Amino acid sequence: MRLPVSVRRRYERLSSLPEGFLAFGDAICSFNPAYGQGMTVAAAEAVVLRDCLLKGSSQDLAQRFFAGAAKLIDVPWDIAVGADLRYPEVEGPRSAKVGFLNGYVARVHQAAVSYPAAGGVFLAVANLMAPPTRLFSPGILSRVLWSAVPTWPSARHRRASAA
């Protein structure tokens, strides 16, 4: 898709910014387009900017906006970059959190085979319509744990194996 990397620029970490300067959308963070998040994030940033304009002064507008945008970007960034890091050829640091989440999401996919609601929640989270905590709601968590339990061979299967 002509975008070889996901890029996140941490404007919120700058101690001083040029006056009247604001970055937005892909200029703050561009994701692998495969996950279809960029327009949603840009639209959500517009809401953050609106709220910043309604509250506080224009003096620290950029700092407040970048801080709000950073919080917003954390989730889609973790989803997109974490999912890309499943592939061994993708370069980037693989934290314990990335490993845990990718393992958990793989189990959610497995659980969705027999429990379609798990698939629905996964799609809602991936499409930024629900917070990632929904993946850990009791209903999904119990199905994920259940799907991890090894299934014992049925009596018929045992007989067939013995034969």
Ligand SMILES: Cc1cc2nc3c(=O)[nH]c(=O)nc-3n(C[C@H](O)[C@H](O)[C@H](O)COP(=O)(O)OP(=O)(O)OC[C@H]3O[C@@H](n4cnc5c(N)ncnc54)[C@H](O)[C@@H]3O)c2cc1C
């Ligand atoms: C192949 C592909 C598929 C995608 N699919 C999805 C999807 O399904 N869902 C989704 O949510 N997101 C998707 N995205 C991401 C989405 O397109 C971007 O995140 C979104 O367009 C970012 O908006 P933006 O305004 O920041 O940048 P852009 O939409 O890139 O707008 C920047 C504009 O600035 C102009 N420009 C650049 N330089 C200058 C200059 N020097 N002077 C004047 N103008 C300039 C450009 O011509 C452009 O019109 C996809 C991206 C790609 C590449």
